[in-house]
Amino acid sequence: MADGAAAKPIKTALTNDDGIDLTIIELLFFAYRDFTSDPDKILAEYGFGRAHHRIVHFVNRMPGLTVAELLDVLKITKQSLARVLKQLIDTGHIVQVQGPRDRRQRELYPTAKGRALALALALPQSRRIHDALLEAVPGDRATVERFLKALVNPELRPQIDNLPVDRAGKIVGRDNGDE
Secondary structure (H helix, E strand, O other): OOOHHHOOOOOOOOOHHHOOOHHHHHHHHHHHHHHHHHHHHHHHHHOOOHHHHHHHHHHHHOOOEEHHHHHHHHOOOHHHHHHHHHHHHHOOOEEEEEOOOOOOOEEEEEOHHHHHHHHHHHHHHHHHHHHHHHOOOOOHHHHHHHHHHHHOOHHHHHHHHOOOEOOOOOEOOOOOOOO
C-alpha cells in the first residue's frame, strides 16, 4: 500500500535472531563514525568533504595515478570526480600533468600543500588504529587486515593487492623517487 497514513508501526526491534549480524554491522557503523570524525573536522576547515579526503589519500599514496585509475579505485563517475578534483587543483593541493606516453592521460600528483593535508588527515586515523591495536592481542592485526579485505567485493580485491608494499608484504607508500 503506497499510502503512508495506513502504514502500521512495528514496535519490535531487529535482533540477531533475524539472521542478521547486527553486532558487527553496528560496530562497523560506530567505528566508521569515529574513524572519520577527526578528518571531517579538518576537512570542514577547508570546505572539503570525504570525497576530497579519498582523492587526496590515493593521490598521495600513488603519485602519478591517472584520472582513469583514480576513477577505477574510487568507483565513482567522471562527473562526480570532476568537481572535487577541480577544487583540489584550484586550491593547490593536487597538480595534473599530461601523461608522458599518452597526452590524453592526466597524471595526478600531490603538492607540498596536498601532502601536508594528507598527513594531517591520516595522523588521527593512524593514532586511532594504533590505540585500538594496543588493546588487541599479538596477531590480531593480520586478522583485522584479512577481515577488512574480505569485506571488499572479490572482483575488486586486486586493487588492494596492487597497493605498494614493503619486503614484508605490508602496504606502504608508493615512492616515485620524486619528493
